Amino acid sequence: MKPSTPEAMNQQRFYEAHRLDDGVARQAGFNPYYPLIESALDDPLVIGGREFINLASNNYLGLSNDTRVVEAAISGIRKYGVSMCSTPVAAGYSDLFRKAEKALSAFSGLEESLIFPSCYQANNGLFQAIAHDGDLVVVDRFAHSSLVEGIKTAGCRYRPFRHNDMEHLEDILARSGEYNQVFVVTESVFSTEGSIAPFREINEICLRHGAIPVVDDSHGIGVLGKTGRGILEYSGIEDYQGIYTASLGKALATAGGMIAGKKPLMDYLRYSVSHLIYSTAILPAALQALIKVLEIIDMEFPVISLRLWDHTRKLGKGLQEAGYALTGTTTPIVSILSGDSLSTLTLSKMMHEQGILGTPFIYPSVPETEGCIRLIAGANLKPQSVDRAIRIFQQMAMVHA
Numbered sequence: 001m002k003p004s005t006p007e008a009m010n011q012q013r014f015y016e017a018h019r020l021d022d023g024v025a026r027q028a029g030f031n032p033y034y035p036l037i038e039s040a041l042d043d044p045l046v047i048g049g050r051e052f053i054n055l056a057s058n059n060y061l062g063l064s065n066d067t068r069v070v071e072a073a074i075s076g077i078r079k080y081g082v083s084m085c086s087t088p089v090a091a092g093y094s095d096l097f098r099k100a101e102k103a104l105s106a107f108s109g110l111e112e113s114l115i116f117p118s119c120y121q122a123n124n125g126l127f128q129a130i131a132h133d134g135d136l137v138v139v140d141r142f143a144h145s146s147l148v149e150g151i152k153t154a155g156c157r158y159r160p161f162r163h164n165d166m167e168h169l170e171d172i173l174a175r176s177g178e179y180n181q182v183f184v185v186t187e188s189v190f191s192t193e194g195s196i197a198p199f200r201e202i203n204e205i206c207l208r209h210g211a212i213p214v215v216d217d218s219h220g221i222g223v224l225g226k227t228g229r230g231i232l233e234y235s236g237i238e239d240y241q242g243i244y245t246a247s248l249g250k251a252l253a254t255a256g257g258m259i260a261g262k263k264p265l266m267d268y269l270r271y272s273v274s275h276l277i278y279s280t281a282i283l284p285a286a287l288q289a290l291i292k293v294l295e296i297i298d299m300e301f302p303v304i305s306l307r308l309w310d311h312t313r314k315l316g317k318g319l320q321e322a323g324y325a326l327t328g329t330t331t332p333i334v335s336i337l338s339g340d341s342l343s344t345l346t347l348s349k350m351m352h353e354q355g356i357l358g359t360p361f362i363y364p365s366v367p368e369t370e371g372c373i374r375l376i377a378g379a380n381l382k383p384q385s386v387d388r389a390i391r392i393f394q395q396m397a398m399v400h401a
């Protein structure tokens with residue numbers, strides 16, 4: 001119906017300008033996003049009443065539905081209820097919250113930790129509190145949107161450096177003398193393609209130039225390093241002088257995000273990051289589960305991570321032998337380079353038909369021709385499931401050849 005007044009036309013224009021463009025999904029005959037999962041992250045996973053091999057979740061250590069973790073979450077609810085219904089600075093903080101912060105500090109080896117409802121909030125809020133007019137943030141070109149969006153709204157200058165290119169980074173820093181403070185920001189394990197930042201070198205470059213390093217270890221915590229402590233352990237960095245952030249919703253199998261580092265800075269951030277101060281505190285169940293997950297990693301990391309790496313190596317080798325182009329196999333992120341958006345969704349559709357769940361990345365998350373499908377074979381998968389996934393990928397490659 002045609003709107004009858006200028007005001008109604010104005011409203012109609014607004015709604016027309018904000019319609020989803022799902023042209024590629026319609027062309028591919030498949031939309032892989034928001035899959036309707038009907039089970040816990042078990043093997044198999046259930047979607048639409050069908051069984052799937054789950055290669056999509058960041059549940060690296062397979063602990064999200066571990067009975068001990070589930071029981072811990074329930075005990076958190078029993079004591080504290082479902083929610084504290086308040087922001088941490090008001091009445092959302094608790095002895096459990098403090099215990100979880102301390103557990104994270106001990107785990108990461110850093111002086112003090114803050115826990116946010118999500119790492120998106122942690123990353124997004126951090127820069128508004130620390131980077132001001134006259135400061136420069138130099139950030140890896142592939143860094144996660146939570147970091148980039150946070151930096152862009154902070155009121156400081158922003159410069160990307162070429163992915164993992166230390167010469168480019170050094171060059172930018174050498175020409176950044178006019179800024180009050182320079183920050184260097186990177187992910188540890190890059191979330192779409194699984195490359196690892198040369199963080200030891202980045203840290204040394206920062207020390208040479210008086211810059212503050214910021215690392216998002218979302219895909220490294222619980223995965224990298226001899227005991228799963230993440231990028232700092234992996235890089236052999238002791239007495240880290242920078243800022244550390246990580247999601248608690250990946251290998252740590254719960255939810256939330258952390259910022260950790262020197263205590264005086266964390267004390268300041270506790271009262272200055274809006275995304276912590278003005279948002280309802282992370283739920284008690286997640287905090288109690290997190291404490292249990294950290295205990296399990298402390299006790300069982302060698303055994304659990306061996307399963308993760310066995311699966312990863314097997315999957316990477318099988319896919320390479322079947323002729324798939326991969327971004328790399330040095331981390332548990334095995335991504336198939338799938339070309340443009342349409343090819344990516346077409347491959348994703350074939351996987352769906354065969355009962356394999358992966359994570360497709362298409363434009364605008366990645367450049368139009370650099371689509372990929374991320375696969376993570378978590379430690380809770382049965383070896384037979386990984387074998388079966390490889391066989392399916394091999395058959396799909398033959399059909400497609």
Ligand SMILES: Cc1ncc(COP(=O)(O)O)c(C=O)c1O
Pocket residue numbers: 118119120121123144146187191216218219246247248249255256257
């Ligand atoms: C590298 C990276 N940083 C931050 C986040 C956000 O973490 P969270 O899910 O805890 O908000 C993600 C999650 O996708 C991520 O991959």
